[in-house]
Amino acid sequence: MCGIIGYIGRKPVERVLLTGLHRLEYRGYDSAGVATLNGSGGIHVRRVVGRVRDLERHLQQDPVPGTLGIAHTRWATHGRPSEINAHPHLDASGRLALVHNGIIENHDTIRTFLEGQGITFRSETDTEALVQLIGFLYEQTGDLVESVRRALRDVDGTYGIALLCRDAPETLIAARRGSPLLVGIGEDEYLVSSDGSAIIEHTSQVVYLQDGEIAVLGPAGLTITTTDAVPVEAEVSELEMTLEQIELAGFEHHMLKEIYEQPETLRDTMRGRIDAREGRVKLGGLVTCEREIARARRLLLAGCGTAWHAALVGEYLFEELARVPTEVEYASELRYRNPIIDEGTLALVISQSGETADTLAALREMKTKGATVLGVVNVVGSTIARETDAGVYLRVGPEIGVASTKAFTAQIAVLAMLAVDMGRRRHLSPWQTAEVLAELEAIPEKVEQALKLDEQVQDLARQLVDRDNWLYLGRGVNYPVALEGALKLKEISYIHAEGLPAAEMKHGPIALIDKGMPVVVVAPRDHMHDKIVSNIEEIRSRQGRVIAVTTEGDTRLRGLADAVLEVPATLPILSPLVTTIPLQLLAYHCARLRGHDVDKPRNLAKSVTVE
Numbered sequence: 001m002c003g004i005i006g007y008i009g010r011k012p013v014e015r016v017l018l019t020g021l022h023r024l025e026y027r028g029y030d031s032a033g034v035a036t037l038n039g040s041g042g043i044h045v046r047r048v049v050g051r052v053r054d055l056e057r058h059l060q061q062d063p064v065p066g067t068l069g070i071a072h073t074r075w076a077t078h079g080r081p082s083e084i085n086a087h088p089h090l091d092a093s094g095r096l097a098l099v100h101n102g103i104i105e106n107h108d109t110i111r112t113f114l115e116g117q118g119i120t121f122r123s124e125t126d127t128e129a130l131v132q133l134i135g136f137l138y139e140q141t142g143d144l145v146e147s148v149r150r151a152l153r154d155v156d157g158t159y160g161i162a163l164l165c166r167d168a169p170e171t172l173i174a175a176r177r178g179s180p181l182l183v184g185i186g187e188d189e190y191l192v193s194s195d196g197s198a199i200i201e202h203t204s205q206v207v208y209l210q211d212g213e214i215a216v217l218g219p220a221g222l223t224i225t226t227t228d229a230v231p232v233e234a235e236v237s238e239l240e241m242t243l244e245q246i247e248l249a250g251f252e253h254h255m256l257k258e259i260y261e262q263p264e265t266l267r268d269t270m271r272g273r274i275d276a277r278e279g280r281v282k283l284g285g286l287v288t289c290e291r292e293i294a295r296a297r298r299l300l301l302a303g304c305g306t307a308w309h310a311a312l313v314g315e316y317l318f319e320e321l322a323r324v325p326t327e328v329e330y331a332s333e334l335r336y337r338n339p340i341i342d343e344g345t346l347a348l349v350i351s352q353s354g355e356t357a358d359t360l361a362a363l364r365e366m367k368t369k370g371a372t373v374l375g376v377v378n379v380v381g382s383t384i385a386r387e388t389d390a391g392v393y394l395r396v397g398p399e400i401g402v403a404s405t406k407a408f409t410a411q412i413a414v415l416a417m418l419a420v421d422m423g424r425r426r427h428l429s430p431w432q433t434a435e436v437l438a439e440l441e442a443i444p445e446k447v448e449q450a451l452k453l454d455e456q457v458q459d460l461a462r463q464l465v466d467r468d469n470w471l472y473l474g475r476g477v478n479y480p481v482a483l484e485g486a487l488k489l490k491e492i493s494y495i496h497a498e499g500l501p502a503a504e505m506k507h508g509p510i511a512l513i514d515k516g517m518p519v520v521v522v523a524p525r526d527h528m529h530d531k532i533v534s535n536i537e538e539i540r541s542r543q544g545r546v547i548a549v550t551t552e553g554d555t556r557l558r559g560l561a562d563a564v565l566e567v568p569a570t571l572p573i574l575s576p577l578v579t580t581i582p583l584q585l586l587a588y589h590c591a592r593l594r595g596h597d598v599d600k601p602r603n604l605a606k607s608v609t610v611e
């Protein structure tokens with residue numbers, strides 16, 4: 001939530017900050033602002049309610065000077081979206097400006113203390129408490145960096161911050177605890193950002209700040225210390241990202257581009273990790289935990305949103321292919337419920353961003369209880385990736401559309417590879433293993449085929465877009481696909497949709513079905529096909545409108561459903577990788593036809609770093 005960027009160098013800072021903010025906008029987009037410093041000429045602040053493009057318009061009328069600045073795009077937590085609550089926030093003296101991503105939990109206590117000292121607050125935000133506290137300490141000590149350290153030692157909660165001070169016109173300060181922050185090292189310039197996409201056009205050399213570290217950037221170089229003033233050696237990494245990956249490349253929206261990227265991203269996810277002929281899986285990131293994987297007697301999977309749906313697919317994969325009992329938990333529930341972790345438990349956390357606060361907390365809770373925790377993460381170097389014992393990267397490149405698509409299919413592919421690997425160590429024969437792996441390798445091409453349904457799906461969306469209530473049904477491994485299809489529709493088209501195991505319909509939700517209600521039934525040919533056909537009959541008897549996703553050549557459903565979307569045949573256990581494609585397209589087209597901002601749906605943010 002919230003994106004922050006800071007710059008110090010020789011380029012005019014306004015453009016650098018605006019371009020960076022556009023790239024970070026997926027993190028929050030209810031208000032935005034910048035503060036720049038122009039030598040000793042003082043701090044220039046501009047803030048607007050709305051999108052980054054609104055800030056850009058504002059700056060065209062009223063530009064900001066300088067080559068040092070900070071900027072922010074907000075997802076409101078404390079205080080409604082308003083100009084006064086937008087960042088950057090200033091201290092009482094107006095000498096300090098700060099942008100913040102995270103939550104200061106003890107802001108009330110700090111505010112009461114500072115108000116007692118005669119300081120007047122201007123906003124309703126938790127962030128202002130932090131900048132006012134730094135300002136108060138600076139007033140007393142005259143030492144800027146030490147004041148930042150002391151203030152950060154006093155705050156509870158999470159932060160990624162960037163700060164500038166009128167008295168130090170050649171210094172930019174950044175710090176983090178619990179919210180992502182990296183420092184980009186360019187030529188005669190430094191950048192600070194919530195993620196790499198905002199700085200990649202300037203540099204690919206980055207230092208990922210660790211929790212409790214403060215970076216001071218300026219002509220003298222980069223100095224990192226802890227909040228206790230212990231010096232830290234900067235570890236420089238290379239950003240694994242290209243500018244091309246974060247641009248639209250002719251697509252109308254990132255979400256559509258990302259849906260279409262899936263054949264390629266799935267190839268990337270599996271490249272070099274599968275040897276179908278030898279019947280072997282090689283997941284390099286897991287070698288250090290081979291023993292734990294081989295000995296696991298129970299798996300515990302956790303994630304949020306789409307990642308949780310991938311975990312549910314994982315449950316079927318692990319139980320069927322590896323015969324290892326598997327439980328799936330919402331990370332937000334797991335973190336507070338004292339999970340039972342015994343010696344044979346192997347935990348797995350799934351997260352596209354690698355920064356989701358609940359998933360991170362669940363990971364820490366499981367580690368505290370002694371579990372080995374593996375990560376299935378997309379963003380390289382993210383907090384979850386760093387804190388897990390070992391892990392597998394998705395390799396799908398940056399996912400920018402708030403509604404997750406290519407990360408979902410990659411998460412399933414990784415779980416499938418791991419399930420085969422575990423199965424092979426247990427009971428799968430070489431030829432059974434080879435069969436599943438060969439089928440996995442064929443999936444990208446089948447996804448390519450499934451994408452050809454786009455036009456048919458568009459027609460369907462035109463017919464159904466005005467309906468306000470939908471059901472999505474699936475059975476077995478396609479039950480999570482139904483959940484994910486419903487989530488996609490809700491997220492971006494604001495249509496109410498519910499996903500269910502098909503057989504549960506008769507225990508209540510069937511009461512919702514009336515004439516013309518769209519019911520999407522995920523029904524590829526498998527051992528439960530007959531059962532799901534009966535469910536379709538039940539919907540038809542109540543005049544619901546059935547949209548069936550089934551296997552190519554399934555003539556039986558052609559006569560039964562109002563619309564049939566046929567996807568290529570694959571092993572039933574791998575079918576979610578193809579059945580999910582038309583559902584992603586359906587949600588996309590409904591949202592587009594309703595005129596919504598597909599990549600930035602209301603109230604949502606891509607990286608949820610608050611509880």
Ligand code: G6P
Binds near residue numbers: 305353354359604607
């Ligand atoms: C947010 C996003 C979802 C995503 C979930 C988990 O709610 O809007 O699309 O699935 O977070 O994110 P993660 O980065 O942990 O996969």
